[in-house]
Amino acid sequence: MRKYDYLLVGSGLFSCVFTALAKQNKKTCLIIEKRNYPFGNCYSEEKDNIHIHMYGPHVFHTNDHRLWNFMQKFAEFNNFIYKPKVNYNNRIYSFPINLMTLCQIWNVVTPEQALSRLEEARVKIDNPQNLEEWALSQVGEELYRTFIYGYTKKQWNTDPKNLPKFIIQRLPIRLYFEENYFFDRYQGIPINGYSDMLQNMIEDTEVILNTDYFQNRDYWNNKANQVVYTGCIDEYFEFEYGQLNYRSLNFTHEKLEILDFQGNAAINYTSENVPYTRVIEHKHFLFDTKSPYTYISKEYPANYEDTKVPYYPINNDTNNEIYQKYHKLSLSQNKTIFGGRLAQYKYYNMDQIVASAHHIYNKFS
Ligand code: FAD
Ligand code: UDP
Numbered sequence: 001m002r003k004y005d006y007l008l009v010g011s012g013l014f015s016c017v018f019t020a021l022a023k024q025n026k027k028t029c030l031i032i033e034k035r036n037y038p039f040g041n042c043y044s045e046e047k048d049n050i051h052i053h054m055y056g057p058h059v060f061h062t063n064d065h066r067l068w069n070f071m072q073k074f075a076e077f078n079n080f081i082y083k084p085k086v087n088y089n090n091r092i093y094s095f096p097i098n099l100m101t102l103c104q105i106w107n108v109v110t111p112e113q114a115l116s117r118l119e120e121a122r123v124k125i126d127n128p129q130n131l132e133e134w135a136l137s138q139v140g141e142e143l144y145r146t147f148i149y150g151y152t153k154k155q156w157n158t159d160p161k162n163l164p165k166f167i168i169q170r171l172p173i174r175l176y177f178e179e180n181y182f183f184d185r186y187q188g189i190p191i192n193g194y195s196d197m198l199q200n201m202i203e204d205t206e207v208i209l210n211t212d213y214f215q216n217r218d219y220w221n222n223k224a225n226q227v228v229y230t231g232c233i234d235e236y237f238e239f240e241y242g243q244l245n246y247r248s249l250n251f252t253h254e255k256l257e258i259l260d261f262q263g264n265a266a267i268n269y270t271s272e273n274v275p276y277t278r279v280i281e282h283k284h285f286l287f288d289t290k291s292p293y294t295y296i297s298k299e300y301p302a303n304y305e306d307t308k309v310p311y312y313p314i315n316n317d318t319n320n321e322i323y324q325k326y327h328k329l330s331l332s333q334n335k336t337i338f339g340g341r342l343a344q345y346k347y348y349n350m351d352q353i354v355a356s357a358h359h360i361y362n363k364f365s
Contacts (some may be wrong), residue, residue, distance in 0.1 A: 004030045010230035011188070012040025013350055014340030016201040017357035018228055020074070025365065027207050030223060032131050040230075041311070041341075042350070044194040048293050052253060052282045055311075056299055057082070057266050058194060059285075061187040062351035067188040070354065077188030080285055081336040083179040084266035084278070087219035088146050095268065096181055097143060098174040105143065111175045118175070130205035134165035138173055150272035155301050156314070158246055163314060167347075184351075189285045221335065230340035232310055233326045241325040244345060246310035248302040256294050276300045276342040313345045320345075337364050 005027035008015040016039065019029045022264065037043055041055040058169040059082040062068050071077070094100035102114040123142025128134040131152060135144045152160045156167075172183065180187075190197040213220055213231065221227060229236055234244040265284035269276055276298040283294050304310055313319070323345040330338045339360050341348045348356065 001223070004028045004050070004224040005221075006030070006031065006228055008228045008230070009220070010034075010040060010340065010342075011038040011202075011207050012230055012340055013042050013146070013198065013353045015040075015228060015231045016198040016358050017354050018339065018361055019205050020201040021358065021361040022365070023203065023205070027365075029202075029205040030204060030211060031202065032208055032220060033209050034213040034231075036210050038207050038209065039195050039198045039209050040160070040196055042173040042194040044196075046193055046195075046256070047295060048291055050283050050295050051286065052290060052295050052297070053194065053280065053285070054253070054297075055251065056249065056297070057084075057185060057278070058282050058308055059182070059189060059286075059351065060350055061182045061184040062354075063184045063186070064355065065353065066352055067354055069218060071197075074200040075190035075192065078191050078286060079187075080189045081187055081285070082181040082265070083270050084181060085264055086147055086268045086270050087274075088150075088270045092267075093146070093232070094145065094179055094224075096171045096173070096179070097139060097147060099177045100179070101143075101147075102175075106144070106310075114175050122321075128165060130161050131163040131165050131168050132160040135160070135168060143320055147270050149270075151268060151270040153272060154277055157301060157303065162316075166315075191286060193326055226337075227336045229336050229338050230343050232342045233323065233330065233338060233345055236336075236338075236343070237326055237329055240329070241322050244319050244322055244326075245314045246304040247312040247314055248307040249293075249311050250300040250302045250307060252298045252300070254296050254298075256296060258293070258294060259289075259292060261294050261296050310342055313341065313347055315345070315347060320334050 006022055006029045008019060008029060008031040009031040011031045016029055021030050041269060042058060043054045044051045044305045045054055059080065060071065084095055086093040093104050099111060099114055101110050106117045108114045108117055121142060122138065123136040123139040123140055125133045135148050149160060156163055261281050266279060267279050278299040280297045281294055283291055337356060337360060338344060340353060
């Protein structure tokens, strides 16, 4: 039986970056993937020349120029900047909250007027303890209800009082006209699609689909000198310390025989009574105005118990404590390396995954 240097369990971004690094050092890799298509949440499909992000809007962004240069080896990026709009009760607003949003809500005209209205609106809360308190202390009741409460409640299926504030602290609040969702210096979309980018990372490495590691763990362990595991860490340890909780999603994808559905790559639906959180129109990621068709996806938050597909780790105190126990156990696994959003139980963006794969590869190789 052929023995590989690495068996990668899962074919998401973490595994693909790890494979690219291993290949640079002439190591051999084999990837197994339980789904019937590769590349995890980065999987994209091309239809009518439009690249469809099958798992929600994916915009690559980073502040690290070395990491950005690394990515250029595998894809050409456009200069897309993510500027979602908000639809609240059928009115469109500029988002993330910036001077234009405040002009729309309060009819203010200058940054000074906006600041003065915001200061009046802010709820005085010393040392906010949760997402709701933090949001109220930053933007006050009206903006909180319009932009945050409904979306957050749908997304996490709990009152925002029960959520940690870090979830929302990544969103900017600006008193000038700027709708860029991110602060990072580099941002873009791979013009040939994410699947093409990840395929370029792994090149000719074999990916065996429809294959769950846990169906034949010993067989797969024997295939390689080391295992790189990117699935859920609690599952790896057979839930010894209990189950970690995740938040899940359902996506619907539609082809529409019209030129343009919503005029933007993403619109967030912040009203509680609309069941989805976002509508994505994929052609706008590539500034495509030619295609006579358009593809849209709706994103519905869902319970992990119902879908069994983990998307977001829920990093509250209880889960973090359980994760720490699994993490401790993982340190004693000489043959297995743990990496990625699920095995590290972290709310990582793609750039953080790429950085983490570099760090872990360099540590263990
Ligand atoms: P995954 O992509 O989850 O890959 C893990 C793979 O392992 C999966 O394919 C899974 O099927 C497989 N697997 C699991 N268990 C087994 C097993 N037992 N046997 C075999 N295979 C197994 N990041 C950004 O930077 N910008 C964005 O705009 C952005 N938008 C996002 C939007 C959404 C809706 C979501 C959910 C995430 C978004 N992200 C974004 C985050 C990004 O998707 C992740 O950081 C990244 O894809 C995680 O890669 P990964 O390899 O760790 O995990
Ligand atoms: N959020 C919100 N309103 C929005 C968009 C986001 O209240 O219109 C909150 C929500 O709690 C969400 C968090 O901000 O979970 C982070 O949003 P982001 O878009 O970064 O989430 P992701 O892309 O990871 O789904």
